[in-house]
Amino acid sequence: MREFDLVIVGGGPAGMAAAIAAREKGLENVVIFERDHSLGGILNQCIHNGFGLHTFKEELTGPEYAYRYAVKVDELGIPYETGTMVLDINDKREVTIISPGRGVETVKAGAVVLAMGCRERPRGALNIPGFRPKGVYTAGTAQKLVNIEGVVPGRSVVILGSGDIGLIMARRMTLEGAKVKAVVELMPYSSGLKRNIVQCLEDYDIPLMLSHTVVDIRGKDKLEGVYVAAVDSKNVPIEGTEEYFECDTLLLSCGLLPENELSRSCGVVIDPRTGGAVVNESLETSIEGVFACGNVLHVHDLVDFVSEESARAGAAAADFVKNGRRTGGEQIKLIPGNGVRYTVPGTVDVTNVEQEVHIRFRVTGVFRNSSIVMTCGGSEVFRRRSRILVPSEMQDVVIKKEKLEGLSGEMTVEIRGE
Amino acid sequence: MYDVLIIGAGVTGCAAARELSKYQLSVCVLEKESDVCEGTSKANSAIVHAGFDAVTGSLKAKLNVRGNQMIPELSKLLDFDFAMNGALVLCFDKEQLPQLEELKQRGIDNGVKGLEIVSGDKAREMEPELSDEVAYALYAPTSGIVCPFEMTLAFAENAYANGAEFRLSEKVISIEKTPEGTFGVKTDKGLIETKVVINAAGVYADKIHGMVSERPMTITPRRGEYLLMDREVGGKVSHTVFQLPTRMGKGILVTPTVHGNLLVGPTADNIEDKEDTSTTRKGLEEVRAKGALSVKDLPFNKVITSFSGLRAVGDTHDFIIEETEVPGFIDAVGIESPGLTSAPAIAEYLRDIVGTILPLEPKENFISERRGVVRFSRLSPEEQNELIRREPAYGSIVCRCETVTEGEILDSIDRPLGATTLDGVKRRTRAGMGRCQAGFCSPRTMALIAEKLGIGIGEVRKNGCYENGKGGEGDA
Numbered sequence: 001m002r003e004f005d006l007v008i009v010g011g012g013p014a015g016m017a018a019a020i021a022a023r024e025k026g027l028e029n030v031v032i033f034e035r036d037h038s039l040g041g042i043l044n045q046c047i048h049n050g051f052g053l054h055t056f057k058e059e060l061t062g063p064e065y066a067y068r069y070a071v072k073v074d075e076l077g078i079p080y081e082t083g084t085m086v087l088d089i090n091d092k093r094e095v096t097i098i099s100p101g102r103g104v105e106t107v108k109a110g111a112v113v114l115a116m117g118c119r120e121r122p123r124g125a126l127n128i129p130g131f132r133p134k135g136v137y138t139a140g141t142a143q144k145l146v147n148i149e150g151v152v153p154g155r156s157v158v159i160l161g162s163g164d165i166g167l168i169m170a171r172r173m174t175l176e177g178a179k180v181k182a183v184v185e186l187m188p189y190s191s192g193l194k195r196n197i198v199q200c201l202e203d204y205d206i207p208l209m210l211s212h213t214v215v216d217i218r219g220k221d222k223l224e225g226v227y228v229a230a231v232d233s234k235n236v237p238i239e240g241t242e243e244y245f246e247c248d249t250l251l252l253s254c255g256l257l258p259e260n261e262l263s264r265s266c267g268v269v270i271d272p273r274t275g276g277a278v279v280n281e282s283l284e285t286s287i288e289g290v291f292a293c294g295n296v297l298h299v300h301d302l303v304d305f306v307s308e309e310s311a312r313a314g315a316a317a318a319d320f321v322k323n324g325r326r327t328g329g330e331q332i333k334l335i336p337g338n339g340v341r342y343t344v345p346g347t348v349d350v351t352n353v354e355q356e357v358h359i360r361f362r363v364t365g366v367f368r369n370s371s372i373v374m375t376c377g378g379s380e381v382f383r384r385r386s387r388i389l390v391p392s393e394m395q396d397v398v399i400k401k402e403k404l405e406g407l408s409g410e411m412t413v414e415i416r417g418e
Numbered sequence: 419m420y421d422v423l424i425i426g427a428g429v430t431g432c433a434a435a436r437e438l439s440k441y442q443l444s445v446c447v448l449e450k451e452s453d454v455c456e457g458t459s460k461a462n463s464a465i466v467h468a469g470f471d472a473v474t475g476s477l478k479a480k481l482n483v484r485g486n487q488m489i490p491e492l493s494k495l496l497d498f499d500f501a502m503n504g505a506l507v508l509c510f511d512k513e514q515l516p517q518l519e520e521l522k523q524r525g526i527d528n529g530v531k532g533l534e535i536v537s538g539d540k541a542r543e544m545e546p547e548l549s550d551e552v553a554y555a556l557y558a559p560t561s562g563i564v565c566p567f568e569m570t571l572a573f574a575e576n577a578y579a580n581g582a583e584f585r586l587s588e589k590v591i592s593i594e595k596t597p598e599g600t601f602g603v604k605t606d607k608g609l610i611e612t613k614v615v616i617n618a619a620g621v622y623a624d625k626i627h628g629m630v631s632e633r634p635m636t637i638t639p640r641r642g643e644y645l646l647m648d649r650e651v652g653g654k655v656s657h658t659v660f661q662l663p664t665r666m667g668k669g670i671l672v673t674p675t676v677h678g679n680l681l682v683g684p685t686a687d688n689i690e691d692k693e694d695t696s697t698t699r700k701g702l703e704e705v706r707a708k709g710a711l712s713v714k715d716l717p718f719n720k721v722i723t724s725f726s727g728l729r730a731v732g733d734t735h736d737f738i739i740e741e742t743e744v745p746g747f748i749d750a751v752g753i754e755s756p757g758l759t760s761a762p763a764i765a766e767y768l769r770d771i772v773g774t775i776l777p778l779e780p781k782e783n784f785i786s787e788r789r790g791v792v793r794f795s796r797l798s799p800e801e802q803n804e805l806i807r808r809e810p811a812y813g814s815i816v817c818r819c820e821t822v823t824e825g826e827i828l829d830s831i832d833r834p835l836g837a838t839t840l841d842g843v844k845r846r847t848r849a850g851m852g853r854c855q856a857g858f859c860s861p862r863t864m865a866l867i868a869e870k871l872g873i874g875i876g877e878v879r880k881n882g883c884y885e886n887g888k889g890g891e892g893d894a
Contacts, residue, residue: 035815085815096799100813103803122855124646124723129697132725134840134880138857149861151876220693221882237699261818 005029005321007095007109008314009086009262012041014115014294016069017307018314022113023076025318029110032073032080033097039073039080040066041117042140043303045147048168050195054304065303089266093289111289111317114263114277115310118256118295120165126254128160130217133224139165139253143172152176154249158226159183160214162190162197164301164392166253171200173249180206181245184228186213186235189366191255191392193301213237214250223248256299266290273342274298281348281357282316283309288325291317298344298360301394309358326352330408332376337414339363339370341391348411350404357404359397359413363389367415372397376411389415420446420583421776423603423612425590425626427454429566429761430753431618432573437765438772439580442779446612447574447582448605450589452883453842454835455570457620459758460845461695461727462642463671463684465658466562467756468505470525470533471668477737477767479528482756484763486530486560489569492762496572497790498565499676505561505658506541508712510551517662518556525558532559545657547713561658565676566758567845568790571835573761576788578834580781585610586835587883590619593629595744601630614775616748616768621692621730623751631742637751639692639728642684643701645709648720648853652678659712668755670708672716677848682709682716684727697724722853729754739767746775791829791846795821816866817859819852827863831870838871840864841881 006022008015011034019032038044043051046062053059056068073080084099093109120138135154137145143165145151155178159166162185170180183201188211190197201208209228215237216227230241258276260268269278269286276297277285284291293313294306329351334343343361359374367389374382374397381403389395397413422438424431427449438445451457466489472478493500509518518535525533534557541555542548548555578584585607593615594602603610619626624637647654658673672682685701702724709716732738732752737760739750748771750764757764769778794802794812805825806813812825830837830846837843840850843863850856850863864878877884 035818083814085818087815087821098802098806098813098815100806100810103806103813104799106799119854120857122722122853122857124721124855127702127721127724129699129702129724131696132723134882137860141857141860144861145864145875149865149875151874153876215699217696220695221879259818 002105002107004031004107005110006031006113006317007107008032008113008115009089009095010034010041010115010117010296011036011039011080011082012115012117012294013043013066013069013303013306014117014296014310015041015113016073017310018113018115018293018317019078020069020072020076021311021314022318023078025315027318027321030078032078033084033086034080034082035085037082039070039082045144046168047147048172051303054302055307069307086262089262089290091267091287110321111291113313113317114285114290114292114296115294116259116262116296118258118299120252121255121257123252126252128214128217131220133217133219133222135219135223135248136217136250137252139163139169139251142169142249142251146172146176152178154178154247156181156247157249157251158214158228158245158247159251159253161185161252161254162192162208163253163255164192164196166251167192167196167200169251169253170206171204174204174206178249180204181247182207182209182228184209184212184214186211186231189390193392215242217250223250226250256295258296258299260296263292263296268292271342271346274344276344278346279344280352281345282352283313283345284316284320289320298342301392305394305396309360312358332404332407332409332411334359335410335412336361337412339365339367339415340413343413348404350401350407353401353404356398356400359399361395361413362391363395363415364391366390367417370415370417372413373416374411374413376407377409381407381411385418419600420444420610420612422446422614422616422772423448423601423610424616424618426618426620427574427584427586428457428459428618428620429455429570429573429758430750430764431616432570432577433761433765434616434618434750434768435577435582436573436580437769439577439582440781440784442781443776445577445582446610447577447584448588448590448603448610449584449586452587452838452881454574454584454586455567455845456881458728458730459566459570461644461725462566462755462758463673463681464564464566464675464758465671465673466500466564467759468525468558468561469528469530469756470521470556470558471663472528472756474524474527477739478756478760481737481760481763481767483529484766485756485760486562488762489562489564489759493564495786496576496788498568498572500562500564501676502560502562503657503674505558505660506545507556507558507660507662508541508548508552509554509662510711512553514662515554518554522556530558530560533557545655545659547654547715548659549712549714551711563658563673563676564758569758569761571846572788572790574835575833576785579785579788584835590626590629593626595630599745601746614746614748614772616750618750618753620753621728623730623749627742627749627751630744630747633743635751636733638688638731639694640731640754641687641689641694641726641728643697643705643726644681644683644724645702645705645718645721646723646725647680647682647717648722649678651717651720652680654680654717655713661708661712670705670712672709672713677851688731692728695726695728697726701726723855737764739764739771741771741775748772791826791833794823794826816862817849817852819854820848822847822849822859824866827866828870831867838867838884839879839881840867843867
């Protein structure tokens with residue numbers, strides 16, 4: 001049985017950043033398993049720009065951003081096996097992989113970093129009634145068809161959901177000559193980044209219909225059109241508001257789901273709020289030596305944050321392999337309070353914090369002129385005022401180690417109005 | 419000139435073709451869609467009914483019980499998924515007990531074995547997630563679940579292996595009786611001559627019937643809507659859970675599928691449009707509301723897809739399987755539930771009718787077995803490695819959710835009566851049937867189909883017929 005100090009599952013931005021950080025921490029025997037035929041993950045189909053503003057202080061396309069990490073992986077001589085999919089991980093950190101070249105093989109890992117990314121919520125999960133014709137795609141599937149396979153799936157388009165991929169695809173389809181008739185969003189606010197709404201919709205006069213949804217899909221073999229209706233405050237369609245849009249393509253951009261089948265198979269505890277693993281300050285899951293980072297942990301809006309987080313996971317995994325587990329410190333349990341949907345991590349052991357800890361979360365709605373406040377045992381640990389907080393933007397709070405020393409018990413993260 | 423032309427490649431037509439291919443007859447199956455199993459047979463509850471529902475003495479009762487007995491053995495011979503998981507028919511009120519007793523008696527009269535009425539508590543012991551409101555249940559141990567696509571494909575492929583022809587993507591326009599007593603079937607692609615016609619055209623059987631017979635007949639499409647849930651929650655129930663039947667059917671059931679998903683449905687709405695397989699908000703709400711009566715906390719947040727199917731409901735509340743007043747023209751119509759269960763028995767019944775018209779000489783070289791697309795994920799690691807060594811495409815996973823390899827997809831396209839559409843690949847391999855519903859695998863699957871058919875990726879269809887005649891080439 002082949003043995004590795006560290007197995008990284010997934011060669012997208014998260015996996016590559018984790019591998020690089022682990023190697024830079026001096027861990028030699030690292031391997032990345034990637035199911036696609038090259039490194040880069042979903043970035044390879046994201047040919048638009050806007051990546052890397054934080055990491056490289058410049059605007060890169062997805063493939064360019066991925067390439068910079070892939071070059072680094074090569075420079076450091078980190079081995080990776082493409083066309084290789086992980087089928088199973090057990091609680092002894094034995095990893096079963098499959099590839100055309102090596103067949104089915106089980107390898108032993110000193111530590112594992114889960115970096116499988118996320119996938120899109122499909123139509124079925126959205127409960128849209130109607131027919132099931134050709135022409136209904138998730139936005140990411142359409143993106144792959146257009147950018148990788150070179151096939152434009154249709155000429156007249158309605159997009160349900162205003163997630164970032166949907167917004168990007170509104171522009172992409174327009175540039176390919178299609179007519180994007182509307183982007184329809186159930187919520188009263190968009191789930192995409194503000195800059196994407198401006199650059200992908202407003203610049204092309206594509207209407208964004210907030211508080212609307214698709215209520216019927218017509219066309220038996222090929223999509224002929226969709227009915228769109230307004231929804232009430234409980235997101236129930238209002239009868240009589242239906243409007244018919246003739247279209248041959250319906251793209252769905254209604255949320256992303258961390259892809260945690262493997263994590264579940266090895267018994268990792270999943271947080272139902274994120275769909276990702278419950279992790280501690282070291283991004284270690286409930287299974288010792290199994291770490292998680294990037295979109296498989298919680299869905300990010302910027303790849304820069306994925307890379308940063310994953311580097312921390314890679315470094316922590318390297319530390320685990322070299323030094324074993326450090327325990328015994330006081331545990332702080334993070335509690336999402338008013339206006340906070342979840343936190344990553346869920347617990348902090350201060351002894352394992354080197355200098356600072358990142359606490360990431362999303363808010364539950366739009367908050368104006370509010371503050372992010374963290375309190376523990378009655379005392380305030382952190383406060384930051386924001387003009388606007390929106391669910392589409394992940395919050396990242398960095399707390400210095402000295403602020404946490406001596407604390408224990410529950411620390412609440414909440415949004416307070418001013 | 420064919421001996422027998424079967425119109426419709428649903429489960430009835432394909433089972434009949436297989437049965438008739440045991441004899442020295444030239445058999446052809448004609449289908450307007452590009453694949454077998456494209457109508458009622460692909461969208462139903464996938465239950466192998468025990469046989470207690472149908473009126474004693476009816477054709478439905480007789481063929482249901484016979485079909486139920488045949489399917490376990492056929493599933494082994496023809497390699498399709500089947501499990502005898504047993505069923506519970508629930509009643510929620512002591513006053514309904516006589517109806518349950520009546521159902522049990524009818525079952526006994528129909529020849530169903532092992533029926534037993536159990537208390538609500540006993541039922542909950544057998545099926546812990548049942549509603550607290552359940553007062554009594556009829557337990558039917560011989561009820562089962564099956565993969566309707568694989569079963570239909572298995573009949574078709576086995577019939578094909580035994581010389582039956584399949585003319586797909588070809589639609590009947592009219593049927594003439596010739597002076598010689600044979601039939602001239604005019605299609606959108608030409609004229610087909612045959613001695614015997616079997617009308618197995620599902621919801622269109624009345625149209626086909628009307629082309630030949632003077633006797634009036636209507637087939638009403640009765641739409642049933644379903645919700646399918648993730649395999650993660652497939653273990654919610656282990657038995658098929660029915661409610662007491664009504665005039666419109668067997669009501670909303672909750673059942674595991676042979677592939678480990680959880681299925682809830684169907685509604686029952688008579689509609690006019692024979693193509694209207696859309697789902698409706700109202701229908702899906704009804705599925706949720708009524709399903710929730712049987713089983714506690716049904717995880718509707720785990721729904722991965724919804725679909726609807728059309729039952730072909732005749733005028734008589736029974737199957738109509740008979741030679742019409744026009745000699746040589748045989749109806750197999752009104753095959754609503756339990757049509758799937760009854761299919762192999764209907765095939766025997768049709769064979770006997772054909773036997774009154776044409777001589778039945780058994781073939782000596784009949785191939786009784788058929789192997790489906792290999793299920794890579796079910797093999798042992800040793801078997802998997804052996805397969806990958808022989809064909810590296812089995813080492814490449816295309817559908818992550820259901821662990822379907824490129825090798826399986828290529829086989830599903832290459833095999834006789836192979837897939838030509840995304841839905842065709844899905845029904846043969848399960849690629850795209852999992853929780854992401856083809857989000858990841860469809861571009862790759864489309865590329866594989868396009869390469870095999872020699873068309874562009876953008877031309878690959880989800881279902882239906884290719885205009886240039888691609889696909890549908892199933893002639894022996």
